[in-house]
Amino acid sequence: MPDILIRDASDADIDTIQQIYARHVRFGTASFEEAVPDAGELATRRSGVLAQGLPYLVAEGEGRVLGYAYASAYRARSAYRFAIEDSIYVAEGLAGRGIGTRLMSALIARCEAGPWRQMVAVIGDSDNAASIALHRAFGFRHTGTLRSIGFKFGRWLDSVLMQRDLGPGDSTLPAEGPAARLQAKI
Numbered sequence: 001m002p003d004i005l006i007r008d009a010s011d012a013d014i015d016t017i018q019q020i021y022a023r024h025v026r027f028g029t030a031s032f033e034e035a036v037p038d039a040g041e042l043a044t045r046r047s048g049v050l051a052q053g054l055p056y057l058v059a060e061g062e063g064r065v066l067g068y069a070y071a072s073a074y075r076a077r078s079a080y081r082f083a084i085e086d087s088i089y090v091a092e093g094l095a096g097r098g099i100g101t102r103l104m105s106a107l108i109a110r111c112e113a114g115p116w117r118q119m120v121a122v123i124g125d126s127d128n129a130a131s132i133a134l135h136r137a138f139g140f141r142h143t144g145t146l147r148s149i150g151f152k153f154g155r156w157l158d159s160v161l162m163q164r165d166l167g168p169g170d171s172t173l174p175a176e177g178p179a180a181r182l183q184a185k186i
Contacts, residue, residue: 029125126158
């Protein structure tokens with residue numbers, strides 16, 4: 001898709017983000033949430049991501065938000081402070097148009113500019129071939145599958161775990177500067 005702008009999400013985008021996510025919750029298996037969070041809850045989640053110094057992005061085109069992506073702490077314990085998890089959602093009917101690719105590229109670039117060294121994908125449903133292929137195209141490697149870990153729509157669902165290095169990955173020790181200390185508080 002030509003003319004896609006990747007930018008930081010704003011408060012004004014939350015209603016559209018909520019609509020995109022609601023469809024994934026109601027009809028998809030990419031998210032294991034079963035109750036659709038309201039816009040206020042998603043605004044709170046976005047604020048939490050930003051408070052950690054992590055990016056929350058939208059893809060804008062055709063005069064509207066087409067998808068969104070963000071990184072969040074992988075786990076809360078301090079030893080995980082250099083590991084983050086990605087999330088990407090595209091609006092209904094727009095899969096396969098390069099929106100996810102553009103979002104992933106920008107998300108990785110932004111995260112590599114920070115102190116983080118590993119990005120983890122926890123992909124809902126092992127049948128989610130598009131998400132698995134997107135992650136593989138960006139250098140994520142399959143690190144495991146949690147079999148029948150979720151139950152949604154009357155069936156058991158797997159979670160596929162994928163991981164990629166950010167920047168130098170584990171080839172060097174991290175700098176323990178102010179940004180790293182901020183992450184240690186997560």
